[in-house]
Amino acid sequence: MMCTEGEAGRGSGAPKTADPAFSAMLEDSAEDLYENAPCGYVSTLMDGTIAKINTTLLNWLGRERADLVGRRHFGDLLTVGGRIYYDTHIAPMLAMHGQANGLALDLRCADGTTLPVLVSSVVRSGSDGTAQLIRTTIFDARERRAYERELLRARRAAEAERERAYKLAATLQRSLLPSELPVVPGMQVAAYYHPASLDEVGGDFYDLFPLGAGRWGFFLGDISGKGAAAAALTSLTRYTLRATAVHDPDPLAVLTHLNAVLYREFDSRTPRFCTVVYGTVRPDRGGATVGLAAGGHPPPVLIRATGATELIETPGGMLVGALSDAVFTGRELRLEPGDTLLLYTDGLTESRTRGRNRFSEEQLSALVASFGPVTAPELVTALTGMLTGFEGVDDDTALLALGVPAVGAREPGEPHCSRPDSE
Structure with a gap:
């Protein structure tokens, strides 16, 4: 029995390239990839002033772009403890090595809640070699943090049980x-x-x-x-x-x-x-x-x-x-x-x-x-x-x-x- 090319494509799970809407989704623009990425992006000047931020991160924070770009520093998005850690650890690391990877921080959302994240930053320099911009990628770490807390709870419970076994x-x-x-x-x-x-x-x-x-x-x-x-x-x-x-x-x-x-x-x-x-x-x-x-x-x-x-x-x-x-x-x-x-x-x-x-x-x-x-x-x-x-x-x-x-x-x-x- 012979089947048509379209039928073969549907039977094998191939993408429906004939569907205009689906084809449009495949034609990703650089802007769409930036704004709606599955992670947050923020670019800051060397003094920390926010120069650019993507829609994903704005949605996570519940904030407006106009309230942040050119008006706030990256440190303003952090909790008090996160700001201290950024100033004492991350900023010196960026100054010395030009990058910092996989660091855990907490962001402050507009509704007062905190968002646990993992942050990786890289310094971008101009043609003269002068550092001009810090590009930062931010990943939602809520599930990971919950997993770590559960792991810690399980470890403490195991240690307590082991201590009871020792005593017994x-x-x-x-x-x-x-x-x-x-x-x-x-x-x-x-x-x-x-x-x-x-x-x-x-x-x-x-x-x-x-x-x-x-x-x-x-x-x-x-x-x-x-x-x-x-x-x-x-x-x-x-x-x-x-x-x-x-x-x-x-x-x-x-x-x-x-x-x-x-x-x-x-x-x-x-x-x-x-x-x-x-x-x-x-x-x-x-x-x-x-x-x-x-x-x-x-x-x-x-x-x-x-x-x-x-x-x-x-x-x-x-x-x-x-x-x-x-x-x-x-x-x-x-x-x-x-x-x-x-x-x-x-x-x-x-x-x-x-x-x-x-x-x-x-x-x-x-x-x-x-x-x-x-x-x-x-x-x-x-x-x-x-x-x-x-x-x-x-x-x-x-x-x-x-x-x-x-x-x-x-x-x-x-x-x-x-x-x-x-x-």
């Missing part, structure tokens, strides 16, 4: 950590906790508490996940560990019971498990006896009074809460005067040094060995300072150190306990 996370985190470590007669103890994020509750935890008859229980661990779910699991884990230890302080029995409790809470869609080291310590005249059991947790580091270090391995210990019949391993060790035992979460050994390398367990042992004989507070302080110098600490980090004072050392006073950085 800090409050909840404090409830999951001891407010301070107790004084253990005959021992020195210290702890530190650093959250990886200020607006999300971490899963690292620790505690030290009396069991009676001169024995003390302690634990340090890491819950899978973060946020509210991790906080709930941390609370359950801490409560279970303390309650079980009072009934039967044997480390293997404590972890076995904790595994049963967490496994009952297991959800395949949201796995709930943890790694943990639980132990008991009984100080005596010659030092302290420590019993340990571990479930999938990094090995503690023992620093002897000689400065020698040893990783206290408990091979075979499984994650706590992942399997109904998980197996845990334990061991007993002796702390002599001057010895210190360090427990830590993997936030320490997975931190990145300045060279972007991970800080391994072997590196930790070597670093601690370089300290020489060290007390529990000194050790935690040194490791805390080291962490602040790392390039990245991506995970929460908890430290717990227990030591026996060296022979001749003063009786330990208050324990050292550094709470979350968010405080």
Whole structure:
């Protein structure tokens, strides 16, 4: 089927060139392009006197051409603040560079309202090079200004919400950590906790508490996940560990019971498990006896009074809460005067040094060995300072150190306990 040229033009969306009215619109004159442009134009003398202004800008301002041309200065169209800004910023910029682009100002309309605009100006010189005229293009910025205000409002709301999240996370985190470590007669103890994020509750935890008859229980661990779910699991884990230890302080029995409790809470869609080291310590005249059991947790580091270090391995210990019949391993060790035992979460050994390398367990042992004989507070302080110098600490980090004072050392006073950085 054949179609005529006119029909083809209509079907393809081509302009109706045969329409005289439409053809006339395409024949734009320079005057029409100036007067009815989609932006405002104003030309001023170098002293600011308005020499020419287009109809678009007059309509925006609600003013008459005869009232402005040759009678008013450009500054008379500005708000007080805009006039000050023009005199102190735009005018010097034009004098130095001959142009100023995209500057935000407010114009005063005849009805008393203000019109937010974006202004670009350029200086025009005569044949002798003398500056004679300033040509200014003005764009209506009402929609842009409204958008910016909405953006600012949204940003402030987001900052306020983030601040509330910080406070909530800090409050909840404090409830999951001891407010301070107790004084253990005959021992020195210290702890530190650093959250990886200020607006999300971490899963690292620790505690030290009396069991009676001169024995003390302690634990340090890491819950899978973060946020509210991790906080709930941390609370359950801490409560279970303390309650079980009072009934039967044997480390293997404590972890076995904790595994049963967490496994009952297991959800395949949201796995709930943890790694943990639980132990008991009984100080005596010659030092302290420590019993340990571990479930999938990094090995503690023992620093002897000689400065020698040893990783206290408990091979075979499984994650706590992942399997109904998980197996845990334990061991007993002796702390002599001057010895210190360090427990830590993997936030320490997975931190990145300045060279972007991970800080391994072997590196930790070597670093601690370089300290020489060290007390529990000194050790935690040194490791805390080291962490602040790392390039990245991506995970929460908890430290717990227990030591026996060296022979001749003063009786330990208050324990050292550094709470979350968010405080």
